[in-house]
Amino acid sequence: MSQAPAQSPGDVIQVDENASQDFEDEANDTASVGSSLTSVTSSILKGKVEEGGRTYAVYGKEEYGLPMDEQELDRIDMCHAKYYALLNKKRFLAPLPKNPQKILDLGCGTGIWCIDMADEFPSAQVIGSDIAPTQPGWVPPNCRFELDDIEEPWTWKENSFDFIFSRDLIASVRNFPKLIDQCYTHLKPGGYVEFQCVTGILQSDDDTVPKDSALxxxxxxxxxSCDKYGTPIDDPTRWKGWFEDCGFEDVTQQIVKLPCNTWPKDKRMKLLGAWEMENLLSNLEGMVMRLFQRALGWTDQEVTVFLVDVRKDIKNRNIHAYWPYYVVSGRKPGGQPAAV
Known part of the structure; x- marks a missing residue:
């Protein structure tokens, strides 16, 4: 059904040498950047105010590294639109059948992907699972959300899902091989699993990111910090091997480049860079405050001061940096492969 994005891993993004024609973005101004199943108790609903004054989820065996407050939820929804554009208006790349019956989203966040999938596939029951109860109450009738820790034993039936999906499980999963094994167990024969995530390992094709730069x-x-926290941010680079080791067939890996600011010449890539620049400039503290404090021993003030120079680098169009975005999918043996 879905096809891979036009961009290939080896493509080099052409640099826009004429910055004067770049569109303006108010987010560039740093002055605007500041300021298994269980009953849901009030403490779980509210979360807990911790590092940097941000609110974090309190449900689950292990701590999640990112917040669950309104600022983070807005960021997640913006990223949903950004990734849709990054993958050429596709929410997934696995070749699903036309009428899947049961779909699971691991770490669903605001639930926006689940809602879109429920609208696109009215034949399917779409379930979103997360440790933070941050999803809306008004959803399509074939969509529901469950509070659960996906690294604990699953309560869903085995061999029951047509498609299991996850996106940006950053600073949350401590044992991907175990999680992949649970996906295999709970997929129907012939069902697909797909993981998507940025690696957080900065790349540049023209060596324009100085080794001593803040970025x-x-x-x-x-x-x-992610290594010490137990959630390696480069785990997506190992997904393909883990999928194959688990027994998945037709394993595919797509790597797409996500620019960090508006340096590309191509209009589509420039827009993607603008979204990612807004994502970074507006949300750096939320992304790293807990990680840098818990894993590296930094203080609130040390993190805040350090990020001042990071923001300067992010806005510097002479730095042609990007994040590799990994999309890995596989099919459980048996059943009938979907027609592409």
Whole structure:
């Protein structure tokens, strides 16, 4: 059904040398950047105010590294639109059948992907699972949400899902091979699993990210902190091997480049860079405050001061940086492969 994006891993994004024609983005101004199943108790609903004054989820065996407050939920919804554009107006790349019956979204966040899938596939029951109860009450009749820790034993029936999906499980999963094994167990024969995520490992095709730059240090610190936190941010680079080791067939891997600001010449890539620049400039503290404090021992003030220079680098169009975005899918043996 879905096809891979036109961009291939080896493509080099052409740089826009004429920055004067770049569109303006108010988000560039740093002055505007500031300021298994269980009963739902009030403490779980509200979360807990922790590092940097942000609110974090309190349900689950392990701590999740990112917040669950309104600012984070707005970021997740913006990323949903960004990834849709990044994948050429596709929400997934696996070749699903026309009428899937049961779909599961692991770590569904605001639930926006589930809602879109429920609208697109009225034949399917779409279930979203997350440790934070941040999903809306008004949803399509074939969509529902459950509060659950996806790294604990699943309560769903085995061999029951046509499609299991996850996106951006950053700073949350400590054992991907175990999670992939649970996906295999609960998929129907012939069912598909697809994981999507940025790696957080900064890349540049023309070596325009200085080794001593704040942006490079940000990327290195992000990797180091996630390693110590137990949630390696480069795990997506190992997904394909883990899928194959688990027994999945027809395993595919797509790597798409997501620019960090508006440096590309191509209009579509420039727009994607603008979205990612807004994502970074507006939400850096939420992305790393807990990670840098818990794993690296930094203070609130140290994180805040460091991010001032990081923001300067993010807005620097002479730095042609991008994040690799991984999309890995596989099919459980048996059944009938979907027609592409």
């Amino acid at each position: 490079r240090k940000f990327s290195d610190s992000l990797k180091s």
